[in-house]
Amino acid sequence: MGAMAHTDASQAGERAAVDPIRLLAIRETPLSVDEVFAAVGDAAAGGTALFVGTVRDHDGPGDAQVTGLGYAAHPSAAAELRRVAEKVVADFPVRALAAVHRVGDLAVGDLAVVVAVSCPHRAEAFAACRRLIDDLKAEVPIWKHQTFGDGTEEWVGV
Secondary structure (H helix, E strand, C coil): CHHHHHHHHHHHHHHHHHCCEEEEEEECCCCCHHHHHHHCCCCCCCEEEEEEEECCCEECHHHEEEEEEEEEECCCHHHHHHHHHHHHHHHCCCCEEEEEEECEEECCCCEEEEEEEEECCHHHHHHHHHHHHHHHHHHCCEEEEEEECCCCEEEECC
């Protein structure tokens, strides 16, 4: 039985080496930290880094109170998300990677983005996860529309 489990783990590791991008999505439905974390599980990974971005109750000029927020994505956003993920995989020893971003109307406290990366060691996992979220925010055409308590609004990232 132990040999069988070892074989299964080795095969999972071999699959990860072939395509470590396990989950990429832009969704209108609530996000799950558990789903993203499970997607990056890999027996050869000694470190997993996970980032969760949530809707906060303030932002913009003067840290104004946020009363409403929505995300919109360009039709090319999914392809750009894959391109960003592929760059991270090319630059780091990634065993598994996952990234999901929410679109539509969100409330304060909702999950807006969840990304995770597993690598052989923790330092690599942290660095790869940081690059993934930073590049996602900078390069994937997903825009945030905020409404503030004083009735003003702004688009971010457009």
